[in-house]
Amino acid sequence: MEYLFDQWGQVKRKLNNKHIVFFFDYDGTLTPIAETPQQAVIPRQVKELLRKLSRKPNCALAIISGRALEDIKDLVRLKGIIYAGNHGLEIEGPKIKFESQVSPRLKSVIRNIYEDMVNKLSKIKGVLIEDKGLAIGVHYRLVDATDIQEFLNIFSEITESFTVRDKIKINEGKKVYEIRPPVAWDKGKTVLWLLARQQFLVGEDKIFPIYFGDDITDEDGFRALKNKGLTIFVGEPKASEAAYYVRNTEEITQFIKKVLELE
Numbered sequence: 001m002e003y004l005f006d007q008w009g010q011v012k013r014k015l016n017n018k019h020i021v022f023f024f025d026y027d028g029t030l031t032p033i034a035e036t037p038q039q040a041v042i043p044r045q046v047k048e049l050l051r052k053l054s055r056k057p058n059c060a061l062a063i064i065s066g067r068a069l070e071d072i073k074d075l076v077r078l079k080g081i082i083y084a085g086n087h088g089l090e091i092e093g094p095k096i097k098f099e100s101q102v103s104p105r106l107k108s109v110i111r112n113i114y115e116d117m118v119n120k121l122s123k124i125k126g127v128l129i130e131d132k133g134l135a136i137g138v139h140y141r142l143v144d145a146t147d148i149q150e151f152l153n154i155f156s157e158i159t160e161s162f163t164v165r166d167k168i169k170i171n172e173g174k175k176v177y178e179i180r181p182p183v184a185w186d187k188g189k190t191v192l193w194l195l196a197r198q199q200f201l202v203g204e205d206k207i208f209p210i211y212f213g214d215d216i217t218d219e220d221g222f223r224a225l226k227n228k229g230l231t232i233f234v235g236e237p238k239a240s241e242a243a244y245y246v247r248n249t250e251e252i253t254q255f256i257k258k259v260l261e262l263e
């Protein structure tokens with residue numbers, strides 16, 4: 001993994017004359033990680049730069065998040081860009097509207113688990129249960145260390161019988177578990193699906209994707225774009241499928257500014 005700005009000369013050449021498709025994760029990428037999901041607000045300067053990027057000819061912009069589609073749209077509020085919610089289970093953008101096929105049976109499994117979580121986990125201080133429609137986010141960043149074991153016990157009690165029967169899938173993120181339907185669809189597949197559409201519009205050899213992400217689910221995005229574009233991990237360098245890293249959101253803004261200056 002190399003520091004992105006050490007390789008700027010090389011990166012710049014790759015971008016030359018391309019139609020750049022930006023993929024940004026939201027939490028921990030466009031915003032610093034916050035104590036609760038509600039507190040993760042996109043800094044005004046970042047938003048302004050994204051707006052400029054979305055208006056630049058030969059650039060397209062997609063936000064690809066684990067949050068529900070409506071939630072992520074509401075947080076970013078930029079027009080003319082692509083939003084992928086629930087890790088791509090629901091996508092909306094200019095001339096795009098997609099919802100992954102999830103059977104009513106699997107949807108009701110998610111509903112039942114949600115109610116169970118609310119009932120049985122509410123006694124543990126600090127647990128935040130996020131209803132994301134097609135999925136559930138269970139945040140435990142604010143749970144006391146002394147309560148973690150009990151939290152984990154109840155959590156697995158509720159989910160175990162569903163995971164062994166493949167009725168749900170559990171993703172682990174930064175102090176959050178995500179319960180979702182067991183469909184073979186992730187950020188990587190979403191990215192490739194969106195790229196295929198763009199390629200159709202502007203030609204395959206013109207397209208150049210850039211993916212920024214900070215968490216485990218972003219590794220699918222990095223993997224999908226191996227040797228296809230720029231993959232950039234956000235945070236201190238570690239083992240990752242990404243080829244490059246930047247340290248934080250601030251450095252992403254520096255990168256965007258450099259791209260905006262390009263012809």
Ligand SMILES: [Mg+2]
Nearest residue numbers: 025027028215
């Ligand atoms: Mg993230």
